[in-house]
Every structure is written in structure tokens, then in C-alpha cells.
Amino acid sequence: MQEDFHHLSIVVKGIVQGVGFRPFVYHLAKSLNVHGYVRNSTQGVMIEIEGPKKNTQEFLQKLSTEKPRCAWITHIQSCDKPVVGYRNFEIEHSTQSSMIDTVILPDMSICGDCLNEIFDPLNRRYRYPFTNCTNCGPRYSIITKFPYDRENTTMDVFSMCQDCRDEYTNPQNRRFHAQPNACHACGPHLQLLKETGEVISTHDAALCNAVEAIRCGEIVAVKGLGGFHFVVDATNEAAVKKLREKKQRFYKPFAIMYPNLQSVKNDCFVSQLEENLLISPESPIVLLRHKNDVYPWVAPQNLYYGVMLPYTPLHALIIHDLQRPIVVTSGNRSHECICTQEDYAIQTLGNVASLFLVHNRKIAHHADDSIVRVVMGREMVMRRARGYAPRPILLKRDMPSTLAVGGDLKNSIALSVANNVFISPYLGDLQVKTNYEAFCNNVSFIQKIYATAPQSLIGDAHPGYCSNYLLNERENVVRVQHHHAHILSCMAEYQLHGPVLGLAWDGSGYGLDATVWGGEFLEVNNADFRRTAHFRRFCLPGGEKAVTEPRRCAAGLLFEIYGEQVFDLDLPVWKTFSAHEKQILQAMLKNKINAPQTSSVGRIFDAVASLLNLCQQQEFEGQAAMLVEFLAEEKNCTAYPVALSKGEFMEIDWEPMLREIVDDITKGVCATTIATKFHLFLIEAAVRIARRVAIKNVVLSGGCFQNKYLLEGCIRQLRREGFSVYWHREIPTNDEGISLGQIYACYLQQNKGDL
Template identity: 40%
Template sequence: MTTLKRVDVHVEGVVQGVGFRPFVHALARRLGLAGRVHNDVNGVHIEVEGALAGVEEFLTALERDAPALSEIERVTVVSARPTGHNGFTIAAGIPSGPLRPLVRADGATCDDCLRELADPDDRRHGYPFINCANCGPRFTIVRGVPYDRPLTTMAGFGMCQACAAEYHDPGNRRHHAQPTCCPACGPRLRLRDARGTELCGDPVAGAVTLLRAGRVVAVKGLGGFHLAVPAADERAAALLRGRKHREEQPFAVMTADLAQARRLCEIDEHAAELLTGRARPIVLLPRLPGAPVAASVAPATRSLGLMLPYTALHHLLLAELAQPMVLTGGNVSGEPIAYEDDDALTRLSGIADAFLIHDRPIHVRADDSVVRPMAGEVTVLRRARGYAPEPLAMRWPAPRPVLACGAELKSTFCLVEGRRAFVSQHIGNLENHETLRSFVESIDHFCGLFGIRPQIVAHDLHPGYLSTRHAKEIRGVELLGVQHHHAHIASCLADNGDPGPVLGVALDGLGHGPDGTLWGGEFLRADLTSFERLGHLAQIPMPGGSAAVRQPWRMTAAYLGDGHPGLDVARLDVARRNPWADALRLAPGSPLTSSAARLFDAVAALLGVRDKITYAGQAVVELEQHADPAERGTYEARITHGDLLVVEAADLVRAAAADLAAGTGTRAIAGRFHNGLADAVARACDALRSATGLTAVALSGGMFQNALLLEATVERLRAAGFRVLKHVRVPPGDGGVSLGQAAVAAARDRA
């Protein structure tokens, strides 16, 4: 006699709109089980019964074989009395409270869809908008919840009979896939010139003809417009750089496949997984010598930002072009990317020669995500398409809903409810009206999408940040200011599920310090509720204030004073001879800073690597790329002890100047500087361990996006017996600050 078993199963996580119910239906029928599956307000509910062995295999396969776009957070299983019913059905959703669905991030085109795309006998052959329940647009097309077609930007496209049959068939992979469409009923592609006039012929072939001729083509993607040129065409790349007013910041490159990517960069198994995964981020990788990429694509760097196609349109373009292409954000530098057709035609008309557009609206702007393999793991440097808006699991729940408004640069915000933290997509620098509008609209969209009404609003202490000003304009909430560097360390703690206390090392650009100075090289004792400043890099004047951020040689002047024995300062740049003297005269009245970024600026200018800044963090990026990674020499910085520990960072600059005067190569000097700063961090932490007893170190701040510094620091700290926490899921830089602010607000609310 067969032993029957019945269980009620509740699955939470990203399990709606990803083909989870059809998967459950197919699995149950294959195992000969009865029951039903339906969506509810928190996930998917399953009632299943049958032979004991079949039910047990069902529960195992439920998590093991779940759909690619699903992400299971929790499975709850409760035994029930068998009913003897036959058959397995997909039931309508059963509402029993406020909706709390989780919206999936946009996913790269799956292998099944790619096979159809390439099959001349398939009705979707060559169709740029092919998708199914396992891939395609999600977050960028959702206007509201529940996640059904009428509340997406596909609402205006009625399904043809063939697509409707697939959509309603539980055995089809397009069952309830909301963007389902085909050439007969879905969005259409068009090619327009810079005046908006539609060009005749096949849009893809026409766009590729223009690209081969060295023209700039604006391409409408999932989350906004990109600007494309062939990656090997120096004239086209330089033309794009000039029109976009992006003087030197590297462009990303898209290749057709891994084989093409391997001709450009060093790609190990781990990097290959990142490039081919469903998120398809830009991956920063070491460039191969002689890689066929134009010099203007990524000047002053040994790395390339590579990505593989994530839409059918990208696959079609690259197959026709037969070479890698630059694919950079569709904007003028400093502005957010364009994502609406009319806005793109207006804002990009002076940049693009043609526009490859379509009539499926984008509801939410989303840049490409950027990741980098560092210190044996992958760190997200920009979290956007492919990752947002999926929640990060928090180890401890927030008693009340929290909105954290983040920082000013590389802005994100974060909503927390219970144990889920929804970190927004990368918004950008809150320096113009368009970006601020995007920031405010995105907050409203997230609140509506996830049904969260914040009761606590956290913000940076800097009164001039537009994110802070917005926070203070929100009525009926409890406001909480969080010091910038505490938020950095709290972000690292939340990223790792660690409550602290730890020794927090926050190395970044500039943050508002409670003492009225500009912090940026900090050693803290920190947990999720509080912090204490234990030490810092020695404070130094910033000659000319904000001018020193744009002109790194000013920091060299501040660190070296009238010069250094044997070093002819004036020979570094003849045009700086008089300004150098002016900078020294300004120094006594200039703001004081402990910023690690300004330290990097000083050394970069000293070595002739970077004398003028055209994008944030440029000197840090280029000094790392200039450094010899095999260099094992180091410089020593004194550590002094008073009320606070102080790392005398000027020692590093003076040692670099002495080596430069002695004729040492600049790549070796840059390597020794990185090693010297890593040594100083490790020695400072060792001294603070003796004073505090703390044995864990959390590393955060934009300087730890520098792989050379991060890896050297981690190596030394681990050798000294420390447990080291570093960022993985959110950026070490200001893009992760909102998570830290939210974690602090939730922890203080629990206290």
C-alpha cells in the first residue's frame, strides 16, 4: 500500500513573474502529484500530495531546479491531512492582505530565446524583443503592482492569438510572461536620423552600416539609451568622446561572445561566469597587450570594462557588425542617461548621427551595473540594471520602515522594511535638476511598488547635499542624520551581516566631519548604532578649497611645501611654477582634510600621472593603473599617538618625491606608495587592536574600489591575524552609503 503525504508549502522571495508557478505545475505533474499552486501577497503557496517519495523529491527539486530568474529566500513546509484529490492546477492569486510582491531585475536573453532568434523557421526569428518567463525586461517596464501586463509598459501591445495561447499554457515557458510578444503584435524597431526622420530599410542593417562608416548611433536599450561606435575605430571613439564632453573616463565595450572578449582581456573562469550570468554587468578586467581597441576608448588604464549582450537587439547588432563596439551611456557627461524617445532626440541630437529606437516605453531609467573581481571576490561598484531592485537580506529586522537618502555623488537611496533592504539603482551625481528629479521620482516609485511608507528618514550630515535637503522636506517622518564615514562602515557591516563592533577603516574623498573639518581617512570604532573616531590620516590644508579637487598639483604643493631636497618642483610642470607658490600662500587659510583621495591626488600629480581632474576619482584610478603590481618595495609612514592615532601620510609623499629625484621609475614609485599606505593601515589597526581588543576590521570608502590597495591591505591585515570585512553586494564608495544609513537607523530604532 502506497503511503500518501500532503504538505502546504509557502515560498518567499523573488518568485512572482519569473515562471515559478508553471515550474511547480510541471514538476508536480512529472512526479504524479496532486494539488494546486497560487500567488499570494508574500510569495507562492503550494498544496501538494501524493506518494511519500514523490513529495520528498518535489521538495528537493523545488529549490534545486527553481527557474533561473527566481530567488528563493525562505521555504516553509507544514504537513497536512491528504484529501485524495487528483490533478494539479494553477489557481488564481488569493489576496489576504496588502501586496508585498518582489519585482525581478531585468534579465539577459536566455539560451532558449537565442535559439529561436537564430532559427529561420521560428516565428520570432530575428525579432529584437524576444523574451520569456526566464529572461527579458522586468523592473524597467513595471509601472505598478501586481506584476501583470496592464501595469507594465507592454499594456499597449495586445497579444496575437499565437502569443496568447503561449501565455495561457501552463506547460509553455511563456506562461504568464508579461512581456510576451512577437513581430505580429509586439514593439517595432525604427532607425531615425539626427532630425528624427525615419530611415528606410532594415533598422539593424542600417545602424550597422552607419557604425562601420564611423558614425555615432544612439541605441535604445532596457534602461535607457546608449551611444555606440566600433571599439577599434580611433576616429569614431575620439569623435564620440569629444561630442559627449567625456574627456578621459573610460568607455565600456560590448563583445558578441566570450571568444571575442578573450581577444581583449584576461578572462578566468570566474570572470567568464560574471560576463555570461543573467545580470550581464560591465566587468572590469585586465586588458591584453595589443588588444584591438582604440586608444580613446580607455586612456590611461590597463583595464577594460567588458560586457556581453543582454538583449536580442544587442545580439543582432553584434552579429551584423562582427566586431566589438563601445556602448556608453546616452548622455552628456554629468547628466543622467536619456530613456524617453523625445528627450533622447533632443538631448543627444548633437552627439548621435542616428537613433535606433523602438516603441516599447521604458518606465524606469537604469544604467549598466559595474563589478570588479578583487581580493578573491567580486565587488559591485555600480549597482543598477540586472541587480536592482532585488532586495538585500538584512540579518536583523527594522522595527519601522526606513528611507535612507544616501550621499551626493554616485547617489542611491535605500528602503528597508522588516528584513529586506531595497537599494535603488544607481541614480548619479545630484548636481543638476534632471538627476534630482530622477532621484525623487525613483523614491516615489519604489515606495509605491513595494508598498512601503517610511516612518524614519536617514540622511547625511552635510547640510549642502541635495539628498539631505530632500530628506528634510519630507513631512510626518522622524529624521536621523548619520555621519558619512559611520555610514560607510555600517554599510560594510550590513553587507556582511555583522553587528560589530569593528575597527572601521573608511578611506574616501570628502565627508562632513563633526569637528568642522573634511574627513576622508578615518579609523573608527563602530557598530550599527554608534561610532568613535580613534584615528585618521594627518590633516592637511586643501589649497584653494574645492579647486584642489580639480587640480591635484595643489595637494602636491600642500604636502611638499617649498619642495623636497633634490626635487625641482617646477620641472613637474613649468606652467605650475607661479600657481604652486600661490597655492602655498593659500594653504594656511584653506580647509583642513584627512582625505585619502587627496593623498592619492598629491602623488598622482607628483609623478606626472594626473595634473587635472575631468571625472571623480580619476587620479586614484589612474595611479592604480600606473603602478607596477609586482612592486614589493614600500614606504613607511610614521604613526603618532595623542588623543587620536595619526598616520603621517606626508611621509609617503616625501618618500615618493625622494625616489623621483633619485631617478626611480614612476611605476615603481606608484607601487611603493600603494604598499606603504596598506602597511600604514595595517600597523594602525594593530595599534588600535592593542587599545580596544577588537580583532575585526571593516574596509569601506571609494579608495577600496582600488584593487591594488584593497588586496595589499587585506593581505597585511590577515597576516596580522585580523578578520577582514569588505564589500560584495553594494559599492564601497558612496553608492553604498544609503544602505549604511538605513542600517544605522534600523539599529537605533531597535535599541
């Protein structure tokens, strides 16, 4: 025996079951000529190998670098053992599924092998829209309970034909234990329905008819992986406009699905990382800067397209037959979650779509398309759903099971089990009845599937939040202030502990002083925080109404400085109010009736959008702020002046900035300059406060940091001053991240900052 002959004992943990991990290990061992065996255990996947040290080391390295597409490895432990003298390498079969499931895999986009099969006329899965294997296909959207076996998925009603069963039981096959395995002979199939529910055609004819309808400019509702989408030909301006008209959605960008990477590159700038994201198993919508806005009707007034590639065989077939990009947008009634059921779809989407392409594989859980963008050369998830959820965030230590119910807008919920935090997909605005129902279902499902009764419950400090109903009359309830939770959520992503300086900038959140917060600087010491600074407050005439009407934010901001004279200023914003409206507005501001006070940066953005006459009433959240962001490009600008109050508690006064903006508008300075100087003002404010507080770690969170120009500017300037800057990666910076922050508050409390 050679001298460097070596025995390595390896344990791999994470999502390593039902993803082709053991066949992968087998082939890797064969290729490196190492001997031993692999088997599943309650500890994870156990591997014993023997061979020359060079080979065993290479094996260990390739375990993580060449892992199967869907595997998600959290730990690899290895140790040396005495040589036993194995003769070959084997997959050792456990008599039962001894692995303890703890993690549900997200749905994954179609893999290259399956893609080849559906376009190969000689393959038995030629044009089969539900083709999948261990490297791809549905997981989360079909699971009903643990363990993840076929009978515990919505595929339980289909029994495999002999060919499929042979694949399923052969450890060498890439469909070994692929739970949703199916084919033309035994699996789900398509149907094309009229808006009345009447069947027009089935199987491939349904697909062909649907494609033909899309080609002719029809709107087709397509049941995909995690719910229904409206699909129209993106190149057909009239068709897209018809969809906008019917959805009453005139500005909100639609996502575009392109046939392939090359067609994306023709229209958009694509970096290497963006390319990797587009073709990743998560297959999210990637925000890409377009080159020359060839489809302005798809994303009006926007510098970016939300782009994705076909991620299911069904989408791949549709787009292959059409040979052009399509608009793929959530099929839902406005503000509701994406729709998952045929009857509800026909009932609620029939006024938009003329045809329904459906199938008989049930969707157990809805999942919207996820959205990512690249910031500072790094991935940043903006909406976390298909492909990402419900993959856990890992904590260093175990904690008692805790359920966090999140916030009301852009809700998600989170449950901690040992050291995993499971976060639900995006659940939307809970003020909407169907979303609240989905929220309740998720709360019970998440506890049931992880077999956990949480010891404590956490919610927002807001007394009126729907999400908090669940906490009523329960014991061990913890309430975490909204912006504190934002900062904690980002800290959780990095396993940071206090002290940190947190910049929580967003639209609004319930403050602890009866005002609306949203431009906050918090010194976070784990479970406690101190509000160190905030932007100067102003009134929001009309309260909630100001959220959708940037012109009201402008009125509030202006009134704060100019008082009643403000109505005499020659500004475009006043022309948008009728004489009667102006009267009411004046009365509200003067008498402070229905005009809550806020320090929100989001609302200051809205005000600036209104002053620049970019947007007076917004159709969707963030629309006005986005228009200001898109203008901020100018080089050689300096910031509007930042005025800071003295003393320990600091207030950032935007008055000098506002006066200069009004001046600039009067002088006819171009909007790009004003927008740029405004962004630089915010960045400067961030740096000035950070300098004064002088805490090394600065954490950025809240919806305002979806703004790439603002976020990158803050990161660069703060780094230049020597700060360590943290911003979100996999958890959205908006309110979707609140539930994780709530969990992390309890985690830090329990560990007393000792991580």
C-alpha cells in the same frame, strides 16, 4: 503504500511570481514522479508533494538549485504532513492573483531560448528585437505600479495578438504570464531617426540601416533597456576617437560589448566566476584584465576592459549583423543620468550621434549598466543598476518604514519596508539639475509603489547637500555622518553589529570637526561611532578645484612638510602651473585661504599621481588613483615607513613616506616601485591601527577600496593577523552605498544591537 512514502508541505518566498516558477515546479514534480499541487498564495508559492522520501528530498533540493533563471528565492520552509494520497501533480489556479507583490524584479538579460528563436528563420519571432519570456526581458524599466500586470507596465498600449495571448494564458508555456510578451504582429517596433527626428526607416530596415551606419564608422544612439547608449564600432579607431572628441571624454574608459564569450576570451583573461557573471541574467559590465590591449582607444591607459555580452535581443541582433565588438556607452549629456526619452535624446545627444535607433516601448525608469569586478575570487558590484536594482537587501527583522536620501555624489536612495531595504539604481551627481529631478521622481515613486509613508527620514550630516533639501522642515529626521554610513552600509550587507573597526577611505565627506574627512578609522558601535584614527591632515589649495586637479593635492601635501621652500624643489608638478597660478597657490597655502584641511586617502592618491607625473588634472573621478593602482605590481618591495602617533587617538603621519617619495623621484627610482611601496604603506597603516585597536571584525568601505591591489592587500594582511575582514559584495563601496548605511543606522538604533 511504500513505507518511506512521505508528504512534504513547502512554502517558497522571494521573487517567485511571473518568473515561470509554477511551470518549473510542475515539470520538476513530473520528472521526480511526486504527486500533489502548487499554487500562489499571499504567503508565497505553496507546494504539497507526496512520494518516496528520496524523491521528495531531491525535489526540495532542486527547488533552489534548478530554479528558473529569474526567480529569486529568499526562504524555503518545509514540514512533514500526513499522507493524503494525491493521484497526480497539478498547478492549482488561484481565482485571482492572490500573491501580494512586494518586490520588483530587475531587468534580466535575454535567455538562451529567446536567443535561439530570434535567429531561427522559421520561428515567428525571427529577428524580433523585443522578444522575451518569463526567463528574461524587462521588468523594472517598464513597471509603473503594483501589481506587476501588463496594464501596470509601459506595455499597456500594446494588445496581444491571438498567438501571443495563447502563450500568455498557457501554464505550460514559458511565456505564461510574461507581461511584456510581444511579437512582430502586436508588439513594439524600431524606427531609425535622423538627428532632426525625421524617420528614415522602420522595423528590420531600421535595424539594418543602423548596423550599416555603425559599420561605416557612424555614431548611433540606440535606445536600449534602461536608456540610450552611444554605439560605435570598437575596432574602428577613428570612430571611437570621434566619439571621444564629441563627448569631450578623452580618457574615461568605454564599455565594450563582445559578440560572444569566445571573442572575449581572445582579448581578455576570463576566470570561471567572470564567465558566469558575463552570462548571468544580470549581465553586468565585468572588468577584465586585457591580454594585449588590442583596442587601446577604448580604455586608454587602462589594464582592464569593461566587457559585457549582448543582453537584449536588439543588441544581440546588432552585434550578430556586425560580427565585431562595439562600444556601448551611456547616452547622456555630460554628468547627466542616462537619457530615456526620444525627444530629449534628439535635443541633447544630436551633437554626438548622427542617427537614433529608437522604439515605441516606453522606459518607465532609467537604469545604467551595472559594473562588477572580481576581488579575492568574489563578485564585487562597483555600480549597481540594471540587473541588480531594485532587488532588496534583506534584514533579519522588520523595521518601521524609513527613507534614506543618500549622499550628493553617486547618489542612490533607499526605503525600508518591513525587513526589505529597496535601493534605487545609481542616480549620479545631484548637483546636476536633471539628476536632481530624477532623484525627486525616484523618491516619490519608491514611496508610491511600495505604498509607504516613511516614519523617519535620514540624510547626510553635510549642511549643504542637495539631497538634504527634502529633509528640511520634516520631523523625525536623522543625520548620519558620511564615513559612518559607509561602514554601516558594509555591515548591513553582512547583518553585522558592533563593535567593528571601520576603515572608511574615500575622496571626501563632511567631517564633524569642520575638516574634510576621507582617511578614517572608526570604531562603530552600531548607531554610534568613535573616530579612533585618521591620516595626518593637509590643505587642499582651491578647495573643490583640488578634486579635479591632483597637482593641487600634491602642492598641499608638500607644503605641509617643506613649507615655502617646497616651490624650489625640482619636481614636475610645478611645471604644470603658470607663474601667476603658482603665486596664487603660494598665497592660498601660506595664508590658509580657500584651503580646507583634509585627511582624505583619495586625495593622497591624487597627490602621488601628480608627483609621479601620471596625471595633473583629471577628467573623471578616480582617474589619477587608478593610474597609481595600475603601476603597483612590483614584487619584493617594502612599504614606505608608517609613523603613528602615540596615545589613544592616533594619527598616521605620511611625512616619512612623502620624504622618501621625493627622494626616490629625485634619484630616478622607477614609478612602479614608488607606486607599489605607497600601496604597501597604506596596507601597513591599516594593519598597525587594527592591531592597536584590537577589534576582531574589520570593515572596509569607501571609494578607495575600488582599488583591487589595495583592497586585496588589506584583506590578506589583516587576515594574516587574525582579523575577520568584511568588504562590499552587492552594494558599491563608493557613495552609492551611503543610503543603505543610513537605513542601517536606524535599524541598529531600533534593535539596540540585539540582532
